[in-house]
Amino acid sequence: MSSTHEETPASPVKPVLTPAAAKRANASVIGMIMALAVSLLVLLPVVLLSANPQSPVQRPTVDVSAVAADAKGVAGFSPAAPELPAGYTANYARWEGGASDGVAHWDVGWVTPQQQFVSIVQTASANPTWIAQQVKQAPKTGTRTAGGVEWTLYDKPGVEKSYVGTIGQTTVIVSGSAGFAEFDVVAAAVAAPAR
Structure with missing residues (x-):
């Protein structure tokens, strides 16, 4: 079945x-x-x-000539307001009354076309101690000529270099991280009115 x-x-x-x-x-x-x-x-x-990394860096606009004109009355000399080529951007200009270092001076700084820094300080009352402070105790290493002025070069590795020169009745120090070519441009422009 x-x-x-x-x-x-x-x-x-x-x-x-x-x-x-x-x-x-x-x-x-x-x-x-x-x-x-x-x-x-x-x-x-x-x-x-x-911040958008693609956006350009905004730098303040500083009218060095206008600030220099304002400082002239207290300075007792004509503060340098050099005409620099395109690419040099002033990021400050000021009169320092000498409270911190005892020497009243004119102080201007620029960012260079190579994105380095160059500044000038100018005074009618420089002394060896003040100059040594401004050049960050760097030794004298030679001279350079720029703008018809012979500048004393202060330089040591790892410290920004400086040019020290006499413009009229004032001492001018050009300091910063820029290369010699950009230093020479600034130094020549500072010396231009004195010629």
Whole structure:
């Protein structure tokens, strides 16, 4: 006796989630979405407030001639306001009354076309101690001629170099990190009115 038993293909078993299990499953997804949203909200102000590296550096505009004209009355001499070629950007010009070092002086600084720094200080009352402070105790290493003036060079490795010269009745010190070519441009421009 043979019986024919037809086997029916097994239908896939569908898991049945209880309402509590479904709620727990959804809670994990909702929690992840909320954590992501909070992270983005925290990150957004940082991104918006960060400087754009592609944007050009904004430097203040300093009218050296105008500040020099204002300082002339207290200086007792005509502060140097050299006309420099394009690419030299003045970032400060001021009269220092001598409170910190005892010698009142004119002080101007520029960023050069090579993105280095050059400054001048000028005074009618220089003394050896003040000059040594201005050149950062660097030794005399020679002379250079720029603008028809012979400048004494002070230089030592790791310290900015300086030119010291006499313009009219004043001592002028050109100092900074720039190369000799840019120093010569500034020194020649400072010396130009004296010729």
